[in-house]
Amino acid sequence: MKPEHLTHLAITVGIITVSSSRQPETDTSGLAIAEIVKDAGYLVGHYAIVPDRIEAIRSEIEKAATHANCIIINGGTGLTHDDCTIEAVTPLLEKVIDGFGELFRLKSFEEIGTASMLSRAVAGIYKKHAIFCIPGSTAAVKLATRQLIIPEIVHILSHATN
Helix, strand or coil: CCHHHCCCCCCEEEEEEECCCCCHHHCHHHHHHHHHHHHCCCEEEEEEEECCCHHHHHHHHHHHHCCCCEEEEECCCCCCCCCCHHHHHHHHCCEECHHHHHHHHHHHHHHHHHHHHHCCCEEEEECCEEEEEECCCHHHHHHHHHHHHHHHHHHHHHHHCC
16 A cells, blocks of 8 residues: 555544443453554544444444544344344445455454354445444454454545545
8 A cells, every 4th residue: 555545544443332232341342342443553432332223323323423433333243133233334334345344254264164154244434434344253353353444444544534
């Protein structure tokens, strides 16, 4: 990547965990994202746990967007009857980053095999914010945050904010 494509940006991350059962003290995935983000030198500007409800997820995205330019949503991306993160977020996206989901599934395949096809991980741009929807397992959030989001977030937001 050429440096002229990058904009000097302060990266602030919003973390939203979608779960009807987790509490802040049991949210190992949200905590893992926060730790990785901080280790990369970025701030966590928003953190919340919301239930698996479309309206709750969308409302929390709006709150997070006032404090963060990168929003990482974990959980609710599977195939069960109450998984609705993708349904909540996808209609909001102005641009979809197709390669994110593709790469996430490829890297997941290397770790968990064919079960990786069950992941509906997606990412995109919403009101000049980067939004990433990833599975809620701690292994999945570590993979996505360390290997995909952190290495490209400045590049993504440089394009999204121009």
